[in-house]
Each structure stands twice: as C-alpha cells, then as structure tokens.
Amino acid sequence: MTVIGTPLKRKEDPKLLTGEGKYVDDIHAVGELWMGMVRSTMAHATIDGVDTSAAAGMPGVHAVYTGAQLMDMGLWAAPLPCAWPVTPDMVNPPHYPVATGEVHHVGEIIAVVLADTRARAADAAEQVEVSYGPLPAVASIAEARTDGAKAHSELASNKSYTWALVPDPAALDAAFAAATHHVTAEFTQQRLIPVPMEPRGVLAVPGVAGGDVTIYSSSQVPHFLKILLAATTGISESKIRAVAPAVGGGFGAKLNINPDESLALVLANKLGRPVRWTETRSEAAFSTHQGRGQLQRIELAADADGKLLGVRVHLDADMGAYMMLVTPGVPLLGSFLYTGVYDVPAFGFTCDGWFTNMTPTDAYRGAGRPEASYAIERAMDILAGKVGVGPDEIRRRNYLAGGEKFENLAVPSTLVFDSGHYGPSLDLALDKAGYGDLRAEQARRRAAGDSKQLGIGLCTYVEICGLAPSRALGGLGFGSGGWEHAVVRLLPTGKAEVVSGSTPHGQGHETSWSMIVADKLGIDPADVTVLHSDTAISPLGLDTYGSRSLAVGGVAISMACDKVIDKARLIAAHQMEANPEDLEFAEGAFTVKGSPDKTMPIQAIAFGAFLAHNLPDGMEPNLQEQMTFDPSNFAFPFGTHVAVVEVDETTGQVDLLRYVAVDDCGNQINPLIVEGQIHGGIVQGVAQALWEDAAWDADGNLRNPSLLDYLVPSAAEMPSFETAFTVTPSPANPLGVKGVGEAGTIGSAAAVINAVCDALSPHGITDIEMPATPRRVWKAIQEAKQ
Amino acid sequence: MEIAVEINGVSHSADVEPRTLLVHFIRDVVGLTGTNIGCDTSSCGACTIHLNGEAVKSCTVLAVQADGQQLTTIEGLADGEQLHPMQQAFMECHALQCGYCTPGMVMASVSLLDENPNPTEAEVREGLEGNLCRCTGYHNIVKAVLSAAGGGK
Numbered sequence: 001m002t003v004i005g006t007p008l009k010r011k012e013d014p015k016l017l018t019g020e021g022k023y024v025d026d027i028h029a030v031g032e033l034w035m036g037m038v039r040s041t042m043a044h045a046t047i048d049g050v051d052t053s054a055a056a057g058m059p060g061v062h063a064v065y066t067g068a069q070l071m072d073m074g075l076w077a078a079p080l081p082c083a084w085p086v087t088p089d090m091v092n093p094p095h096y097p098v099a100t101g102e103v104h105h106v107g108e109i110i111a112v113v114l115a116d117t118r119a120r121a122a123d124a125a126e127q128v129e130v131s132y133g134p135l136p137a138v139a140s141i142a143e144a145r146t147d148g149a150k151a152h153s154e155l156a157s158n159k160s161y162t163w164a165l166v167p168d169p170a171a172l173d174a175a176f177a178a179a180t181h182h183v184t185a186e187f188t189q190q191r192l193i194p195v196p197m198e199p200r201g202v203l204a205v206p207g208v209a210g211g212d213v214t215i216y217s218s219s220q221v222p223h224f225l226k227i228l229l230a231a232t233t234g235i236s237e238s239k240i241r242a243v244a245p246a247v248g249g250g251f252g253a254k255l256n257i258n259p260d261e262s263l264a265l266v267l268a269n270k271l272g273r274p275v276r277w278t279e280t281r282s283e284a285a286f287s288t289h290q291g292r293g294q295l296q297r298i299e300l301a302a303d304a305d306g307k308l309l310g311v312r313v314h315l316d317a318d319m320g321a322y323m324m325l326v327t328p329g330v331p332l333l334g335s336f337l338y339t340g341v342y343d344v345p346a347f348g349f350t351c352d353g354w355f356t357n358m359t360p361t362d363a364y365r366g367a368g369r370p371e372a373s374y375a376i377e378r379a380m381d382i383l384a385g386k387v388g389v390g391p392d393e394i395r396r397r398n399y400l401a402g403g404e405k406f407e408n409l410a411v412p413s414t415l416v417f418d419s420g421h422y423g424p425s426l427d428l429a430l431d432k433a434g435y436g437d438l439r440a441e442q443a444r445r446r447a448a449g450d451s452k453q454l455g456i457g458l459c460t461y462v463e464i465c466g467l468a469p470s471r472a473l474g475g476l477g478f479g480s481g482g483w484e485h486a487v488v489r490l491l492p493t494g495k496a497e498v499v500s501g502s503t504p505h506g507q508g509h510e511t512s513w514s515m516i517v518a519d520k521l522g523i524d525p526a527d528v529t530v531l532h533s534d535t536a537i538s539p540l541g542l543d544t545y546g547s548r549s550l551a552v553g554g555v556a557i558s559m560a561c562d563k564v565i566d567k568a569r570l571i572a573a574h575q576m577e578a579n580p581e582d583l584e585f586a587e588g589a590f591t592v593k594g595s596p597d598k599t600m601p602i603q604a605i606a607f608g609a610f611l612a613h614n615l616p617d618g619m620e621p622n623l624q625e626q627m628t629f630d631p632s633n634f635a636f637p638f639g640t641h642v643a644v645v646e647v648d649e650t651t652g653q654v655d656l657l658r659y660v661a662v663d664d665c666g667n668q669i670n671p672l673i674v675e676g677q678i679h680g681g682i683v684q685g686v687a688q689a690l691w692e693d694a695a696w697d698a699d700g701n702l703r704n705p706s707l708l709d710y711l712v713p714s715a716a717e718m719p720s721f722e723t724a725f726t727v728t729p730s731p732a733n734p735l736g737v738k739g740v741g742e743a744g745t746i747g748s749a750a751a752v753i754n755a756v757c758d759a760l761s762p763h764g765i766t767d768i769e770m771p772a773t774p775r776r777v778w779k780a781i782q783e784a785k786q
Numbered sequence: 787m788e789i790a791v792e793i794n795g796v797s798h799s800a801d802v803e804p805r806t807l808l809v810h811f812i813r814d815v816v817g818l819t820g821t822n823i824g825c826d827t828s829s830c831g832a833c834t835i836h837l838n839g840e841a842v843k844s845c846t847v848l849a850v851q852a853d854g855q856q857l858t859t860i861e862g863l864a865d866g867e868q869l870h871p872m873q874q875a876f877m878e879c880h881a882l883q884c885g886y887c888t889p890g891m892v893m894a895s896v897s898l899l900d901e902n903p904n905p906t907e908a909e910v911r912e913g914l915e916g917n918l919c920r921c922t923g924y925h926n927i928v929k930a931v932l933s934a935a936g937g938g939k
Contacts, residue, residue, distance in 0.1 A: 009877055016885025017873040017892065019820015019860035026819035118814075119803075197824045197832060197886040197920050248822070248886030249920050281825035506884030506921050672880045679923035680883065707829035707918070715924035716915040720907065744923075 004519045007672035010511045011525075021246040024201040024218045029274035032203070033062050035263060036121030037277070038111035038128040039286060040103035043357040043700025044151065046133035047101060050111055055127040060120035063271075064128065066111045067098035075266040077234035080322075081257050083224075083479040084329035086353075090161040093152050093355075095322040097259035102135075104152060104321035105357050106701055107286020109259055114267065114275065137357040137700035141295050141318045144354035151321060151355035158355045160319055161328060165335050166348035167414055175310030175346040179301035183383045188769050189294040189371045191318065191694035193285055193705075194364045195712050196505075198248020200288055201278035202261045204268035212239040213269050217261055220250040220505055221543040224325070224480070226535045228257045229265050240265070244533040247505035251684070252363030253288050254505065255545045256325045260287060285705035290694055291364020293318030294331060298338065298375045301346075306387035308398050310346035313338045313375065319353050320360035326367075327360055328353050329478065333368030333464070333546075336413040340376035341422050341462045341638060342398040347412040357700040363545060365684050366463070366742045370749055373461040377750035381458075381757065382766055391458045391754065392430060399423060399460075407731050415464070417636045418732045421664070422460055425726050429458070429640035429662040432724055438644060446762060451650050454657075455759025457643040459751035465739035466551030466635035466732070482630065484548070485540035486556035488517060488564050489624035492610040494603025496521060496528045501541015502553030503533040507741065508673045509549060513557055515669055516735075520561035521602055522588025540628070547637075547739030550669065555733045556629035563625035568605045571623075574616045575608060576600055635730050635738035639663035641682075643751040647759040652778030654690055654756055656719055661747065664726040666738035674740050675723055681744020682721060687713050688745075689752035693771050711771075760784075789853040793818065794862025802849045809833040811849035812859060820860040820889050824918070831917030834890035834897075835859050841897030843890075843916070860889035863896070872896045872934045881930035883921035891917045895931045904935055 015021045038050075052064040065073075079094040098109045111128050115121035136149035144151065144158040151158050166172060176182070203216040213235065219225050222242035230237035247254065260277050268275040279287045294317045301310040317331040335349045384394035396403060400411070403423025410416050435456070442454040467473075468482030487499040498513050514528035531537045542548075565585055572590040573580040576598055583590045590605070592598040605623065608614065612621035644658040661678055668674045691711035695703045704710045729736030749770065756772050757765060763784035768776055790799040793816060800815050812818050812835070821844060824832035833844045836858040863870045869877070872895050882888040891914070898905065898913040905913065910931045911924070919927060 007880075010880065012885070013877040013882060014869070016882055016888055017860075017869065017876055018864055019818070019889050021885050022819070023822070023886065025823070026813075118810075119805075195920055197830065197884065197918065198822070199824070247884065249884040251920065281827070281830070508883070676880050676883055676922060676926060679925040680921045681923075683923035684920075706827045707825045708827040712918050712920065714915045714918060715911040715928060718911070718924050720928065721923065721925050 002519055003515045003525055004669055005671065008511060008515060008525060008670055010508050011514060012508055012510050023198055023246045023248055024203055024216050025278045027203055027216055027245060029203060029205045032274035032276050033114040033116065034118045034121035035260065035275060035277040036113040036115060036125035037109050038113065038125045038130065040099065040106055040108045040110055042103060042132045042134060043106050043137035043139065044135040045103055046135065047099060047103060047110060047130065048133050049131035051129040052111060055113055055124040058120065058124045058127065060116040061124045062114040062116065064111060064113050064124065067100040070098050071096065071100055073270065075270065076232060078232045080259065080262060081228045081232055081325060082323035082327065084326045084477060086163050086328045086332060086477055087161045090328060091155065092160065092323045093155065097262045102153060105359055107359060108321070112263060139357060139696050139698050139700040141316045141354055141356065144356050145316060151357050155355065160353040160355055162350065162352050163332055164350045165413065167412060168346060169348065172310050172312060172346040172348045176301040179309050180304040181302040181306065181383060181386045183300040183379050183386065185298050185379050185382055185767065187296045187375055187378060189292040189296060190770055191293040191361065192291040192364055192688055192692050193694050193710055194251045194253035194288065194291055196249030196251055196253050199279045199281055199284050200254060202264045203274060203276040204264040205274045206268045206272055208272045212241065213265060214241040214243060215261065215265050216243045216245055218247050218254055219244045220247065220254040220503060220545060222503055222533055222535055223501060223541040223543050225257060225261065229262060232262065233266050235269060242535045244503050250505040251365040252291060252367055252545065255363050256289055282706040285694070285702050286359050289324050289360045289362035291361060292371065293361045294371055296371065296375045298379045300379050300383050302383055306383060306389060306394050306397055308342050308344045311339050311344050313349045315351040317351055317353050318356050318361055320356055320358050322360045324360045324362045327362045330361065330363055330367045334372030336415050336464060337369055337372035337462060338376055339411060339413055340373065341400055341420065341460050343400050344412055358696055365681065366745045369463045369742065370685060370746045373459065373746045374750045377459045377461065378753060381754050385766065392426060395426060395458065395460055405728065416633060418633050418730045419728045420462065420636065420638055421726065421728045422638060425638060425640040425662050425664060426460060428724055428726060429642050429660055432662065432722055433642040433660040452646050452648050453759045455645045455647055455755040457751045457753065457755025457758055458640065459747050459754060460638065460640045461747040462636050462638040463743060463746045464634045464636055465547035465742065466631055467546030467548045468634055469632060470630050480542065482542065482552065483628050484542055484553040484556045485626065485628045486553065486560045487624065487626045488557060488560040490564065490602065490606035492607055494606050496523060498528060498530045498557055499538045500530060500532045500553055500557060501538050502549040503541065503544045505544065507549060508670070512550065512554065512669045512673060516554055516558050517561055520558060521564065522586065547741040550737050551635045551733060551739045552629060552631055554669065554737065555735050556627045558735055559629055560625050560627035563627060564623060567625065568602055568623060570616055570619065571605050571609055572600045575614055631732060633732040635666065635732060637663065637665045637738040637740060637743050639743060639747055641747040641751040643755040645752065645755040645759060647756060647777060649781055652774035652781065654772055654777060656686060656752065658719055658722065660722045661744065662724045662726060663740065663743055664728050665740040665743060666728060666730045667736040669737070677740045678723055678744045679721055681742060682748045683713060683718060685745040685748025686752050689749040689770055689772060691771050787850050789850055791852045791855060791857060793857045794859060804850055806849040807845050808847040808849045808852050809844040812844060818859050818861050822886055822889060824887065829918065831894060832887050832890040834893045834917060836893060836897065841894050860893060863892065870896065875930040875934035879926045879930035879933055881922060881926040887917060887919040891919060891927060898931065899935055907932060
C-alpha cells in the first residue's frame with residue numbers, strides 16, 4: 001500500500017467548508033476586554049501630549065493607557081525582539097509595543113483603550129487626543145540614503161548595517177575586466193502588503209489563580225511567540241501557552257512577534273481579565289509588516305558567447321521604522337541566489353539596510369528569493385538581447401552542469417545545491433507552451449502592426465528552502481536553530497497520533513503528515529490524527545516559514561516512524577519467538593521470513609506495548625518515539641515558468657493570457673496540495689508584477705491601505721494555469737523532498753515582466769518598473785516613440 | 787432596536803444598535819462564526835451569505851435591514867452530514883487552503899449557479915470577481931464551480 005504521491009482529498013476541508021473552523025476572532029472568553037489602538041497619524045513626530053480623559057469617561061471603557069503609563073507599569077523586560085542581528089554592529093533602535101517620546105511611522109501605537117466591546121474600544125480610541133511635534137519623515141530608500149532627515153532623531157545615520165558576501169574580490173574584478181558583454185540593471189522591488197485573507201488577531205486569557213496565561217494568536221510561529229514573549233515580558237516561559245487555532249493564511253505576515261500580541265499578554269496578566277484585538281483590514285497596513293522594499297543593482301559580465309563570467313549585486317533594503325523578528329535578514333536570504341541556476345565563476349553581493357518612517361518590512365512569501373530570482377532572470381534577458389540570442393538560448397548556455405542532472409554541487413555563493421536538472425525543465429516548459437507557435441504568432445502580430453502585441457517571458461528559477469541546517473543559521477547570525485520535532489505514537493486501539501512542531505495555516509499538514517505516517521506504518525490515513533499549533537500539546541517546534549514544513553518537519557515524522565517500526569520489531573520478535581532480523585515489515589504487519597502465516601499487525605503490537613504484559617526485559621511500555629531532525633543542507637527547488645501576455649499599445653493594458661509552470665520540488669507527497677501551492681504562489685508574483693504596490697507619499701502616508709485601493713487580484717484577472725512537474729529528488733533527506741510553498745512566487749514576477757518587455761522590445765524598451773500598470777507601459781511606449 | 791431574523795431556519799431575536807452590521811449580528815450576537823470578515827471596504831466577499839436566497843455581502847447590510855428576512859449562512863448549507871454539492875466540489879477540486887475565504891466563496895458560487903446554471907469559465911471568473919482568495923490562485927475554485935455545474939446541481 002502506498003499512499004504517497006496520490007491526490008488524497010484533504011482532511012482539513014470538511015470543517016472549513018461548513019464554518020466549523022475556529023479562527024482567533026471566533027473564540028471568546030468570559031469577561032474579555034477589547035483593545036482599541038490609538039495610532040499615530042504622523043510618520044515622524046514627537047509626542048507632545050496625550051489626552052485620554054474624554055475616552056476614559058466613555059461607556060464600557062475599562063481603562064486607557066498611554067505608552068508612558070505602560071512603561072511606568074514595568075510590563076516589559078526588553079523591547080520587541082529582532083532574532084537576526086545580521087552584523088555585530090547592526091543598529092537596532094529599541095522597539096516597544098507602544099511609542100513614548102517619538103513616533104516613527106504612521107500607525108505606530110501611541111495609547112491603548114480597553115473596553116467591553118469591539119465597537120466601544122474603537123469609538124473610545126478615536127476620542128484620544130494626541131499633540132504632535134512634526135519632524136521630517138524619511139519615506140523612501142532614496143531619501144534614507146541621503147542621510148538628510150533621520151528616521152529616528154537619535155540616529156547618526158539611517159543606515160543600520162552593511163552586509164557583504166564577496167568570496168573572491170580579485171576574481172570578481174578580473175571577471176568584469178575580461179568580459180565582452182556587460183549588463184548593468186537597476187530594479188525596484190516595491191513594497192507589498194501581504195494580505196492573508198484572515199486579518200491578524202490575538203486573545204490572551206489569564207488563569208488568575210495559577211498565574212499562567214494562554215495566548216491565542218493568528219500566528220505562523222506559536223513556538224517563537226511563546227519563547228520571545230517570555231523573554232521580552234519577563235513572564236516565565238512555563239506560564240505561557242501559545243495556541244495558533246485555525247489560521248487564515250500567513251505568507252510571512254504572521255511570522256512575527258507583534259506589539260498587539262505583547263500588549264494583550266501583559267495587560268491580561270496584569271488585569272486578570274482576557275484581553276483581545278483583531279486588526280481591521282485597513283489597520284493591517286500599519287499593524288502588520290510589509291514585504292519587499294528594495295532597490296537592486298545587478299551587473300553581469302559575460303564573454304562573447306554570452307557565457308557568464310561574473311555577477312555583482314548591491315541592494316539597498318528598506319527596513320521600515322524598526323527591526324522586527326527577521327527584518328534585516330530578509331534581503332540576505334536572497335543573497336545566495338543572485339547567480340540563479342547559472343554557472344558563474346565569480347560573485348559578489350553587498351546589502352545596506354536603511355531605516356525609513358514607514359511600516360516595518362519583514363518576510364513575505366519568498367522573502368528575499370523572489371527579489372533575487374527577479375534580478376538575475378531579468379538581467380539574463382537583457383544579456384540575451386546584447387548577445388543577440390533568444391532568452392531560451394542564453395539560459396541553456398549558462399545552466400549549472402550544462403543543464404545535466406547534478407547532485408551536491410558547490411556554487412560560488414558558498415552554498416552546495418542539493419540537486420538540479422535544469423535542461424529538461426526548460427524543454428518541458430517550452431514544449432508545453434508551444435514556444436515555436438507563440439513566436440510565430442508574435443511575429444505575425446508585429447508584422448501586421450497589431451495594436452495588441454504578444455510577449456513571451458521565461459524564467460528558470462532556483463530557490464533555497466527547507467530552513468534550515470542549524471549550523472548554517474548560526475553562521476548567518478540567526479538566533480534560532482532550524483530543526484523540527486515530531487512525536488509518533490500508536491494508541492492502544494491501533495490508531496496513530498502525530499505531534500508536530502510545524503504549524504499550518506492552509507498548507508494541509510494534517511493530510512500530508514497522515515499520508516507519511518500511513519505509508520510508513522502501513523495503516524489507513526484516516527487512522528492518523530495530527531496534533532499541532534498548541535505549545536501545551538507540542539512543546540517543541542520551530543513553526544512554519546521558508547517552505548520548511550515538509551523538508552524538515554515531514555522528514556522528522558518519517559524518521560520517528562522508523563524508530564516506531566524498530567521498537568515494534570523487537571516486540572514482535574519477542575512475542576512471535578523469532579529473531580528480529582528474521583522479520584519483514586510490510587503492509588502494516590511483521591511476518592516471519594519464509595512463514596507467511598506467522599504475522600503480527602502493528603496495531604496488535606501497539607496494544608501489546610500498552611498492556612506491557614509481555615515485553616522484552618527492560619523495554620519501556622507503549623509504542624511512541626520522537627525525532628528532532630536537523631537537516632544537513634537546505635533544499636533547492638527549481639523550475640521554468642513561461643508567461644504569455646498581451647500588451648495593448650493604445651492603452652498600456654497588460655493581460656496575462658497564459659501561464660505555464662514546470663516545477664521540481666523533488667518527491668511529492670500529495671500532488672493535489674503541491675499544485676495548489678504553485679497556483680497560489682504564481683498569483684502573488686503576478687500581482688507584484690502587474691498590480692500590487694504599497695504607495696507611500698513623501699510625508700510617509702500610505703495612500704492605499706484598504707482593499708479598495710490595494711489591488712489584490714480576483715479570479716477575473718487571472719487565467720487558469722498550465723502546470724507540469726519534473727522530479728529530481730533531494731539527496732539531503734530520506735524522503736527526497738524539497739519544498740513548494742514559495743516556488744510559484746519566486747518564478748512568476750520575472751516571467752511576467754520578461755514577457756511585458758519582450759512584447760515591447762521592438763520599441764527598444766528593455767525594462768518596465770513593477771507594477772507594470774497601464775500608465776507606466778503607455779508612458780514607456782510614448783517616450784520610446786519620441 | 788428589536789429585530790427578528792430567521793437564520794438557517796431558526797428564528798433569532800435581539801436588541802441591536804442601529805449601526806450594527808449584519809455580519810456582526812450573525813457572528814457576535816447569534817454566534818455563527820462560519821461567516822468571516824476579511825476587510826472593511828466590502829471588497830473581499832468573505833462575509834457573503836444568502837439573504838432571501840440571494841448572495842449578499844453581509845457587511846453591506848445593516849442588521850436592522852434584515853429584520854423579518856430569511857438568511858442562510860455557511861452553517862446552513864449542508865444537509866446534515868451531507869455536504870452541499872458545491873461544498874463537495876470544493877473538496878474534490880482542492881478549492882480551499884486556509885479556508886478563510888471559503889464560506890463566502892461557496893455561498894457566492896451557489897448563488898452564481900442559481901442565476902446561471904451552465905456558466906463558461908469566463909462567466910465564473912467574472913461572477914466571482916467580488917470574492918478574494920489569497921491561497922488558491924482561483925484555479926481550483928473555478929474548476930470546482932464548473933464541476934458543480936456539470937454535476938447536475
């Protein structure tokens with residue numbers, strides 16, 4: 001019986017389809033108080049006064065606290081955490097949940113109201129009067145770099161850090177000196193609002209007598225939440241229980257330790273009453289971090305045939321107003337991927353992190369890797385134009401290992417790629433797209449002077465996921481390991497229970513983990529229950545981000561199953577009076593080799609282990625094993641995407657006609673789930689390419705915080721996708737799996753903009769800034785015509 | 787104001803503030819939390835329910851406007867243990883991931899097929915324009931709706 005690789009329907013679905021799924025805002029506690037946040041309307045200002053008297057007198061209002069009052073109450077042992085000090089001298093101004101003295105971005109919390117209903121908390125928050133002393137705001141990276149105005153008054157410079165990865169500077173200089181072709185390109189990675197459909201929310205429930213507190217949060221990282229709230233509030237970790245109930249999407253936006261979570265915890269603990277808050281969508285643009293926000297400069301050096309000799313990259317990255325959990329590290333996650341899938345002898349990367357007076361940035365789907373993939377894949381198309389070959393040919397000439405299959409290949413960015421096989425990925429994508437026919441249609445339209453021109457864009461991406469080998473994280477200065485923990489136990493009745501430290505928010509872990517256990521133990525997936533996302537149930541875990549769940553957490557489960565089988569073998573051998581090595585385990589039962597009638601199902605062994613009447617001497621009762629898996633390497637999924645766009649030259653409108661995605665995430669557990677991840681990922685990359693843009697004005701005001709103005713695509717803007725897969729197993733783990741949660745996003749923005757530029761190439765246009773709005777495209781065409 | 791609303795065949799009476807949105811009444815007063823809230827501008831459709839058999843975003847209706855009306859929420863769609871064909875199609879086609887947009891998306895899809903039993907793919911895409919999903923890329927949602935239409939709903 002093998003269930004792995006089959007499109008099993010998801011276990012999660014019936015609850016979610018019938019409204020039984022309980023998200024944070026669906027959970028209530030008796031006596032709960034709602035927080036209403038008084039948020040700064042200024043990007044940068046001194047707080048000269050906060051008048052809470054009117055709000056305090058309103059019906060249903062329990063209390064109003066200013067930042068200064070909260071600090072006086074001694075509720076915090078340390079500022080909110082940044083777990084990734086990327087350099088020893090990184091500048092990191094203290095970030096407390098509520099501002100005192102000076103605010104540093106619109107939406108920063110200045111005071112908090114506690115009231116008995118959501119509406120009353122919001123009403124009262126509006127009645128708090130704040131007097132500001134305006135200060136100059138830094139509202140772009142370009143402005144931060146001038147170091148005129150400072151984002152924090154006490155800073156000597158807006159620069160927080162400079163990070164460099166230049167393995168061999170002399171070789172890099174030599175590569176550029178020897179090159180025939182040079183490409184220098186600058187790209188803007190605009191800020192994006194992550195927009196998981198469930199806004200974030202939190203509910204902290206104190207156990208008054210025991211001094212403990214349970215925090216329910218719409219979080220991707222309940223384990224980090226517990227540890228870091230303990231460390232920053234001084235409340236004992238043993239008194240905090242963190243629960244992530246049903247979580248309505250994350251995409252990195254819920255990978256943080258937020259002011260509201262810390263406030264709810266300390267106020268609930270202080271007042272002895274449940275305290276809660278749910279962000280509104282428009283509030284989320286300020287209360288939840290944003291993604292991207294980089295200026296990229298990439299230079300390629302190539303010989304006369306277009307063979308790459310060197311790649312040099314510099315980033316200026318927008319940290320926003322504060323360092324959140326992994327803010328400074330996000331741009332660096334991409335640093336290793338700016339050579340893409342290519343054989344590049346010399347490489348150099350530098351990054352400056354800058355403070356601005358905007359919502360902090362942090363992880364958003366792909367986190368550093370879509371940016372890297374975009375830069376190299378856009379630059380490769382520009383190089384193809386200079387060399388005079390097609391985008392397919394320039395890639396073929398440069399693929400690592402010549403496009404042939406490889407394993408454990410060292411690349412100049414100091415990593416070892418686990419496995420890759422890029423040639424067939426491109427072949428399959430071009431074949432599926434009907435590349436020749438598309439080029440013919442493009443030629444026909446060009447010859448006819450059609451107002452709607454066709455563009456075809458390629459991208460062969462590679463990404464780094466399966467975060468992560470703990471030692472590698474240590475080398476990068478990250479304040480955590482990268483392991484994952486699992487427990488697999490068989491219950492007395494033969495059902496299996498899995499405890500995983502990996503925490504899902506839409507990825508279908510319950511289904512995939514059940515399939516792994518079912519496959520290993522030879523039982524029905526319906527007989528496997530998966531427990532997760534509650535630190536009282538799964539005390540050990542490092543949560544979900546960086547497409548790590550399967551490649552680390554799933555592997556831990558698989559290895560725990562191996563241990564269960566090892567123990568069960570000893571019990572079976574003992575009870576069947578056979579040698580352990582004479583037993584075969586298949587289809588969920590041990591059989592004595594050569595005696596097919598002597599067999600014992602694992603359920604019977606589980607019951608025997610529970611009874612403990614007849615176990616080998618000294619053996620512990622019960623059939624339960626645990627595994628903490630620390631991977632030896634990252635995983636490097638890859639793929640080739642082809643976007644086909646139609647550009648209306650009279651209006652500048654870009655329509656995505658077709659999207660072909662060939663992806664390789666190693667072995668697949670559930671192809672239904674894999675495809676779903678690819679689909680959703682593609683749309684987030686397409687959205688960056690064509691529509692989404694957090695638009696900040698020069699004063700640091702966000703002009704489009706709501707979904708009326710921030711253009712999250714609907715079904716009407718998207719085509720159906722044409723997907724296919726190649727399978728190149730990872731040698732880095734026993735399941736041969738990689739990861740797929742971010743791959744779609746990492747491939748798609750570059751494919752779409754390459755297609756747009758391809759359509760516009762007869763005008764001599766080589767770049768369009770994201771998002772490629774009708775206005776930008778139309779303007780570029782008009783300027784090219786002059 | 788005192789209102790009485792029939793939700794999923796059960797009558798609910800309550801005294802509500804005139805400004806109370808229908809979605810808040812359903813969730814916070816009646817306690818049916820299957821209907822979700824995803825925005826504050828009537829853009830996302832997560833709160834879509836049926837009002838007298840037609841899909842509406844329940845954040846665009848005041849609770850007092852629903853006085854005396856009949857509502858169906860996601861909790862009332864299945865027939866006991868038997869999922870509605872649209873719920874079944876969503877499961878078969880993997881048309882949901884995190885599930886947050888799902889109740890609204892399912893209610894909108896049921897209404898779409900009520901109005902147009904045999905839609906084209908383009909009609910499904912246009913018809914669901916008011917419901918946002920961030921997980922699925924819509925591919926499998928569209929597939930599910932077309933499958934439910936083909937399955938003789």
